[in-house]
Amino acid sequence: MAGGRAGASSPKMEAPGGTGGLLDSHWVPDSSTMFNGSNSTTDVEGQFGDRKTRSPAFFQAGEIGSAVHEEEDMELEGCSQLLSRKKRRLSAHQVQFLEKSFEVENRLEPERKTELAKELGLQPRQVAIWFQNRRARFKTKQMEKDYDSLGACYDALKANYDSLLKESEKLKHEVDSLKRKLLGDGCSEETRKARPWDGEPQESIGHLTAEQGNSSQGPDHDSSEIEDDSSGLVVGGDSLLVAPHGLPKIEDGYDCSFEFSSEDHPFWNWSYN
DNA sequence: TTGTGTTTTATTGCCTCC
DNA sequence: GGAGGCAATAAAACACAA
Numbered sequence: 001m002a003g004g005r006a007g008a009s010s011p012k013m014e015a016p017g018g019t020g021g022l023l024d025s026h027w028v029p030d031s032s033t034m035f036n037g038s039n040s041t042t043d044v045e046g047q048f049g050d051r052k053t054r055s056p057a058f059f060q061a062g063e064i065g066s067a068v069h070e071e072e073d074m075e076l077e078g079c080s081q082l083l084s085r086k087k088r089r090l091s092a093h094q095v096q097f098l099e100k101s102f103e104v105e106n107r108l109e110p111e112r113k114t115e116l117a118k119e120l121g122l123q124p125r126q127v128a129i130w131f132q133n134r135r136a137r138f139k140t141k142q143m144e145k146d147y148d149s150l151g152a153c154y155d156a157l158k159a160n161y162d163s164l165l166k167e168s169e170k171l172k173h174e175v176d177s178l179k180r181k182l183l184g185d186g187c188s189e190e191t192r193k194a195r196p197w198d199g200e201p202q203e204s205i206g207h208l209t210a211e212q213g214n215s216s217q218g219p220d221h222d223s224s225e226i227e228d229d230s231s232g233l234v235v236g237g238d239s240l241l242v243a244p245h246g247l248p249k250i251e252d253g254y255d256c257s258f259e260f261s262s263e264d265h266p267f268w269n270w271s272y273n
Numbered sequence: 274t275t276g277t278g279t280t281t282t283a284t285t286g287c288c289t290c291c
Numbered sequence: 292g293g294a295g296g297c298a299a300t301a302a303a304a305c306a307c308a309a
Contacts (some may be wrong), residue, residue, distance in 0.1 A: 087303045
């Protein structure tokens, strides 16, 4: 998307007659709109109202702003040819009011916009812009939060995976040692014949296949293979219990078992089209 | 004082919905 | 086609270190 589109109406743009340098820092005071008696720090940009038929807010001769910097304004009082203006920030009071309103509802109904504008001594367009920018800020913050929580989930899952891997190795060793115990060199012919694991590799001891019992698992081994055996493995009367495992509870409060859903997320619930 | 980074206000173009 | 939303962006305002 092309930038610099605001340039045409930029207050930095020198006014005709080369007066921009001087006028850039001054306003023609506005006697009209004030917020509850307090001074507004903003001008009346956006008073073109409908953005589809808008004209540049700046450089409209005779247009006036509701400046709060009275000293500056006094200096220029009487200046009828305002050709350049600066942005003015909203007052703390106005921002606070808008913030509260945003908390209640982050979307603006036309009536509410008008109402807010009236109450704050702003143009409806300014209120709309403020909400738009506020939503953008909120979205950014929310994405940062989501990024952090996903990172925490990843760490927890990785830790869980690693510990499962270790546990799996440990169990394999136990199985191996039990096998060695049972199949000691001095065992009888009957016992040797009865050894199921001496047959085809897919034969199993209990639920554990020979392959599971003997092969070493790589890092990408699916841990679910041992989950199915978590009910316990009985070998020679001993029970090797594999602890049931699931998704971890992360200590800092994040639960990784969540799924992203636009239904239950305050931000994504918004209908961004 | 000045350079630089951040935040805020506003514009522009495109998109979707009605 | 108009209204309103969003992303991208500009630029003023502000903060702050050197």
